[in-house]
Every structure is written in C-alpha cells, then in structure tokens.
Amino acid sequence: MSSLPLDWSVPRPAVVLRVRRETQDVRTLYLRPPEGVWAFQPGQFNMLYAFGVGEVPVSVSGDPGHRDVVVHTVRAVGAVTTALARVRPGQVVGLRGPFGSGWPLQEAQGRDVLVVAGGIGLAPLRPLVCGLLRHRHRYGRVAILYGARTPQDLLYRDELQRWRARFDMQVEVTVDRAGPDWRGNVGVVTRLLPRAGVDPAEVVAFVCGPEVMMRFAGRELEALGVAPSQVFVSMERNMQCAVGLCGHCQFGASFVCRDGPVFRYAEVRDRLWVREL
Amino acid sequence: MSRPPTSDGSTGSPSGYVLPAEGLGELFDALVRRGYTLVGPTVRDGAVVYDRLSSPQDLPVGLTDEQEAGRYRLRARPDRAYFGYTVGPHSWKRFLQPPERVLWRAVRDGDGFRVEAAPEEAVRYAFVGVRACELAALAVQDRVFMGGSHTDPLYRARRADAFVVAVQCGQAGATCFCSSMGTGPRCTGGYDLVLTELLGGEHRFYLEAGSPRGDEVLAELPCRPASPEDRQAADQAVSRAEAQMGRRLETQGVRELLLRNLEHPRWDQVAGRCLSCGNCTLVCPTCFCFAVEDTTDLSGQVAERRARWDSCFTGQFSYLHGGSVRATTRARYRQWLTHKLATWWDQFGSSGCVGCGRCITWCPVGIDLTEEVAAIRGSDGLRSGREASGENP
Numbered sequence: 001m002s003s004l005p006l007d008w009s010v011p012r013p014a015v016v017l018r019v020r021r022e023t024q025d026v027r028t029l030y031l032r033p034p035e036g037v038w039a040f041q042p043g044q045f046n047m048l049y050a051f052g053v054g055e056v057p058v059s060v061s062g063d064p065g066h067r068d069v070v071v072h073t074v075r076a077v078g079a080v081t082t083a084l085a086r087v088r089p090g091q092v093v094g095l096r097g098p099f100g101s102g103w104p105l106q107e108a109q110g111r112d113v114l115v116v117a118g119g120i121g122l123a124p125l126r127p128l129v130c131g132l133l134r135h136r137h138r139y140g141r142v143a144i145l146y147g148a149r150t151p152q153d154l155l156y157r158d159e160l161q162r163w164r165a166r167f168d169m170q171v172e173v174t175v176d177r178a179g180p181d182w183r184g185n186v187g188v189v190t191r192l193l194p195r196a197g198v199d200p201a202e203v204v205a206f207v208c209g210p211e212v213m214m215r216f217a218g219r220e221l222e223a224l225g226v227a228p229s230q231v232f233v234s235m236e237r238n239m240q241c242a243v244g245l246c247g248h249c250q251f252g253a254s255f256v257c258r259d260g261p262v263f264r265y266a267e268v269r270d271r272l273w274v275r276e277l
Numbered sequence: 278m279s280r281p282p283t284s285d286g287s288t289g290s291p292s293g294y295v296l297p298a299e300g301l302g303e304l305f306d307a308l309v310r311r312g313y314t315l316v317g318p319t320v321r322d323g324a325v326v327y328d329r330l331s332s333p334q335d336l337p338v339g340l341t342d343e344q345e346a347g348r349y350r351l352r353a354r355p356d357r358a359y360f361g362y363t364v365g366p367h368s369w370k371r372f373l374q375p376p377e378r379v380l381w382r383a384v385r386d387g388d389g390f391r392v393e394a395a396p397e398e399a400v401r402y403a404f405v406g407v408r409a410c411e412l413a414a415l416a417v418q419d420r421v422f423m424g425g426s427h428t429d430p431l432y433r434a435r436r437a438d439a440f441v442v443a444v445q446c447g448q449a450g451a452t453c454f455c456s457s458m459g460t461g462p463r464c465t466g467g468y469d470l471v472l473t474e475l476l477g478g479e480h481r482f483y484l485e486a487g488s489p490r491g492d493e494v495l496a497e498l499p500c501r502p503a504s505p506e507d508r509q510a511a512d513q514a515v516s517r518a519e520a521q522m523g524r525r526l527e528t529q530g531v532r533e534l535l536l537r538n539l540e541h542p543r544w545d546q547v548a549g550r551c552l553s554c555g556n557c558t559l560v561c562p563t564c565f566c567f568a569v570e571d572t573t574d575l576s577g578q579v580a581e582r583r584a585r586w587d588s589c590f591t592g593q594f595s596y597l598h599g600g601s602v603r604a605t606t607r608a609r610y611r612q613w614l615t616h617k618l619a620t621w622w623d624q625f626g627s628s629g630c631v632g633c634g635r636c637i638t639w640c641p642v643g644i645d646l647t648e649e650v651a652a653i654r655g656s657d658g659l660r661s662g663r664e665a666s667g668e669n670p
Binding site for chain 2: 237277
C-alpha cells in the first residue's frame with residue numbers, strides 16, 4: 001500500500017571519477033556528487049555503500065573549496081572497505097551524507113593552529129588543512145604533526161611535500177619503524193608535540209588518530225599548558241544509520257554519528273580513559 | 278501521540294462507565310468496524326504474547342502468570358478474568374518497530390543501481406490491554422523515534438493511527454517495580470480507552486475514555502454510567518496492585534551513582550553470571566537499537582537493506598575495524614544498565630526503564646537489575662583495581 005521510505009537510509013549513486021593509490025591498502029576515491037555539486041564541513045563523514053556488500057562511514061577528505069567532487073580515503077580492512085578500495089573509474093558507489101559535526105576552524109581564527117594526525121587519521125584532517133591554507137592569513141603559526149606506522153604508510157605524499165615546502169607552516173613527520181633509508185623521525189607522534197612551534201596559550205589543536213594516540217596526545221597537550229577546551233578530537237565507533245537512531249555508536253551519552261564525530265576534548269577526556277566504554 | 282490525562286489520576290471521574298463482561302466483544306467489534314487490526318495478549322507456547330485477536334475468547338481467559346527472576350509460568354485462576362496476569366515477553370514495540378523489515382531494494386542498472394523504496398504494509402492497529410508501564414514505554418520510544426532531528430516514518434504513521442485500549446493492573450507480579458519508576462500501576466493518560474476489570478460480584482469493566490476517538494467508541498458500547506461503588510472498586514483494584522509490587526528500585530541519584538561507578542567490581546561480578554544472550558534487550562519495551570544489514574539475491578542483481586532488532590550484548594554491536602569496542606561481558610552489561618538508567622536521561626530526558634520487570638523474568642540466569650543497582654549503591658565508590666589501557670601510542 002503506502003510507501004514510507006526512510007529517506008535518510010537511501011544511498012544515491014555516485015560515479016567514481018578517479019582512484020588514487022595512497023599505500024598498499026589505502027585508496028583515495030574521487031566521486032561525482034549525485035546532485036552535481038555538494039558542500040560539507042571539514043570533519044564530517046559520508047556513508048559509502050558498496051552494492052550488496054554493505055555500507056561504512058568514511059570521513060570526507062576533499063578540499064571544501066572544491067564542490068564538484070567528493071573525496072574519500074579508504075583503507076581496506078573489512079569486506080565493505082575492501083570492496084570500496086577495489087572500485088575503478090566509471091563504476092558507481094552509493095553515497096549518503098554528509099553527517100555529523102565538523103572541526104570548528106572558526107575557533108582558531110587569529111590563533112595558532114596545531115594539527116596532530118596518526119595513520120589514516122590524516123584523512124579527516126586534510127579538508128581542515130586545505131581550508132586553513134585557503135585563508136592562511138587568518139591564523140597565526142600553523143604546525144602539522146603526522147605519525148604513520150612506516151614510511152610506506154604515509155598518505156598524501158605529494159601534498160605533504162608541498163606543505164613542507166611552504167614557509168608559513170611547520171610539517172613534522174614521524175614513523176613507528178623504518179628501514180635504514182629513512183632519515184626522518186622515528187617514534188610516536190606525541191613525541192613531536194614539544195617541538196611544534198606554537199604558543200600553548202594561543203593554540204587550537206585538532207587531533208585525529210587511533211583512540212590511544214588521542215588519549216595521550218590530549219594528556220601531553222595538557223601537560224604543555226594547552227587548555228582541554230582548545231583541543232578537538234574525532235571519535236570513531238560502529239555507525240549504521242548515521243542519524244542517531246540505531247544506537248551502535250554510543251560513547252557514553254553521545255551518539256558519535258550525530259553529536260560527533262568531532263568533539264571538544266574537554267567534553268570526552270574522562271570517557272577516553274574508561275576502557276571498553 | 279500521547280494525550281493529556283483526562284482525569285487527575287483518581288477514578289472518581291464523572292465520565293466513568295460500566296461495561297458488563299459479556300460486552301467486551303462489542304468493544305472488539307466497534308474497533309474492527311473502524312478498520313483497526315486488533316492485537317493484544319493471547320497464549321502461545323506457555324506464555325502470554327501479543328498477537329492478532331479476533332474475539333475476547335482469544336485473550337488468556339482464566340489464566341494468570343507467576344514470575345520470578347529467570348522464571349515464568351502460567352497458572353489457572355479461580356475466575357474467568359480476561360486480564361488477570363501482568364506482562365509477558367512481548368511488548369508493543371514489535372508492532373511499531375517490527376523486529377525485521379526491508380528499508381529499500383536496489384536493482385543493478387548498467388554501471389550503477391536504482392533504489393526502490395520498499396512497500397510497507399499500512400496497518401492501523403488497536404492495542405488491547407496496554408498496561409501503565411507500557412504506556413510509559415510507548416512514550417519513551419516516541420521520544421526516540423519521533424523526538425529527534427531524524428525520525429522513523431513507519432513508527433510515526435503506525436503510532437499516530439494506533440488506538441490504545443489500556444487496562445489497569447489489578448495485580449502486580451513479583452518482578453514488577455513500576456511504582457519505583459513512577460510509571461504505574463495506574464494509567465493516567467496516553468490511552469483512548471482505559472478499562473479496569475472488576476471481578477468481585479458482577480464480572481464487569483469500569484471504563485473511561487481518554488480521547489475523542491475513545492469517546493466515540495465508548496458511545497457505541499452497551500454501557501451504563503458507573504456508580505460510586507463501581508468507581509471505588511476500580512480504585513481499590515489498582516491500589517491492590519500497588520501494594521503487591523514485587524521489586525523496588527531506589528532511583529534517587531541513580532544516574533550519578535552509575536556514572537561515578539564505571540569501574541565498580543560489581544560489573545565483574547555480574548559478568549560472571551551474565552550469558553550475554555541479549556534476552557533482556559529483546560523483551561525490554563524501550564530498547565530500540567537496530568542493525569542495518571545489506572544483502573543481495575543469488576544473481577547479485579537485486580540488493581536489499583534491512584533493519585533488524587539488535588542487542589548491545591553481541592560482539593558485532595560495537596564492531597570497529599577488526600574488533601569489538603566492548604569485547605567483554607562486563608563492558609556490555611555496564612553499557613546496557615548505564616544506558617537504561619543513566620545516559621538515557623542525557624539523550625532523551627527520561628529514564629529508559631519503566632519498571633516492567635521483563636528483563637528480570639526473562640533473564641535465563643535471573644539477573645535482577647534492581648539487585649545490581651542496590652549492590653553498587655551499597656558499596657558506592659569501590660573500584661575493581663583495573664585501569665584503562667596504559668600503553669603508549
């Protein structure tokens with residue numbers, strides 16, 4: 001009889017324009033927006049659907065200034081992400097979004113900016129960096145600290161090199177382990193924090209990476225004198241509906257899909273230290 | 278939508294009527310004439326479940342239930358009561374948020390696909406025999422599925438159409454604690470009609486309408502105006518249930534109590550008994566979590582998305598790239614209980630527990646949340662000695 005579609009649950013077809021190999025198991029997909037143009041806030045995510053296989057939340061990785069393309073960086077971990085990492089130009093994936101909260105870049109205006117990324121955590125931070133470089137004059141000193149497992153796991157290599165070449169931004173990269181041909185930093189990304197040339201009293205920090213990394217980054221930043229209210233983290237949980245109804249992404253009282261994924265660190269600090277919350 | 282109460286909670290309302298027990302069939306007929314599909318209590322597999330009803334004889338006539346932690350039995354009553362039992366394993370959520378349903382279908386179309394909305398059955402339900410705790414549960418689920426930025430249109434449509442015939446409890450079960458939760462046993466609103474079954478003397482129902490729709494139906498029934506004695510008998514029946522309440526939960530500060538005791542050793546203790554089976558979440562009238570599942574047919578040409586009741590007691594529930602966030606039973610039980618009694622307040626402005634006692638009765642090992650909360654209250658602040666993972670990133 002009457003049809004009652006749950007419109008928020010319906011993915012729209014998005015054509016794959018280009019696929020870029022980032023690392024052995026990470027691909028960046030460039031999709032044509034289902035409606036031609038679209039807008040998002042850095043830090044938000046979309047639900048990506050591989051036909052018949054399933055759907056996963058993936059943060060948006062594109063430049064917010066480019067409204068004619070939807071960019072996602074996907075690491076092949078499970079069935080759906082493996083299917084997504086295998087798509088070729090011309091094929092179609094399902095897309096719905098954007099969902100969730102974004103990085104509040106406006107809070108950093110006139111202040112120093114510190115970006116701390118671990119592994120695939122650079123993907124949700126890339127739109128933030130693109131956005132702040134577009135209006136670089138609005139911010140004080142800018143530093144990006146990025147840690148990956150090995151030199152082979154570094155994302156956005158060309159772009160990282162362009163960022164490093166700039167005179168108005170500090171970029172530090174570290175890896176957990178490396179062969180003899182690596183001349184850069186070795187060690188966890190939090191070890192780079194004291195070297196970031198930013199003013200703890202003036203900085204706004206944006207942090208994304210494995211939960212344990214965010215936990216310790218938060219602690220280190222506090223130790224350096226950065227107020228917990230000036231630090232933002234992006235949380236990850238199982239998400240299925242993306243609109244705060246299915247219940248899977250609960251993190252204490254928060255629905256990560258709706259109240260996050262970006263949270264003020266002061267708000268989640270205590271919860272980050274509760275195991276298996 | 279819930280409606281404002283029509284009376285101040287006393288049964289002295291002047292709009293009370295009396296329906297002889299033989300007249301119950303006329304109520305069924307009046308609802309069927311209006312196009313409602315009647316659902317309500319009936320016996321299946323030795324339990325009172327909610328299913329389609331065609332006449333009052335489908336009700337569990339002359340039966341009552343005995344409930345205890347991990348135990349449920351039906352017994353014969355000495356009378357022919359229609360509603361002489363409390364709540365069973367089912368709740369009304371199964372009609373408003375079906376246990377499994379198709380959200381949409383998609384068909385391959387060249388390189389892409391085309392989504393077709395799944396046809397959904399338009400059903401107008403009349404819920405017969407809704408108890409006070411269940412009216413409260415409906416109100417809780419209303420806030421979940423209709424109160425936020427995104428809603429469930431199926432739930433909304435079925436809820437708006439549903440005709441609610443509430444029944445006052447004349448007895449309470451051993452696992453009931455609605456009076457602790459402030460949800461019962463007296464129905465004070467949210468119904469179209471409310472019945473109180475009176476067994477002493479003439480077998481009859483004391484009736485009140487709670488909405489214009491209820492008034493209309495009531496007008497068609499072979500009722501007589503209630504006498505003061507009828508009203509008094511109805512009032513006493515509910516008072517009797519109140520006095521029989523088998524369990525008690527101290528709710529004062531329970532949210533804060535649980536949230537400051539996330540590392541309490543009682544969670545380890547209960548995890549030693551809990552089977553993580555998920556029964557409590559399935560029988561709970563407010564548990565709303567659902568899984569979204571994608572499948573294809575054998576040809577791979579037609580895909581489907583389904584929603585299915587899920588439980589926070591499964592490993593899959595908190596799956597995140599390669600593992601579960603809540604890998605232990607301790608974490609899952611803690612999630613369930615703290616959600617129900619604590620974080621629900623933050624999310625929806627009320628408790629998620631209505632005191633129906635189903636989770637106690639239907640737990641295969643008889644875990645009793647009132648006992649768990651009391652245990653934590655009794656040793657507030659105790660810590661299990663385990664700490665959050667301390668490894669460096």
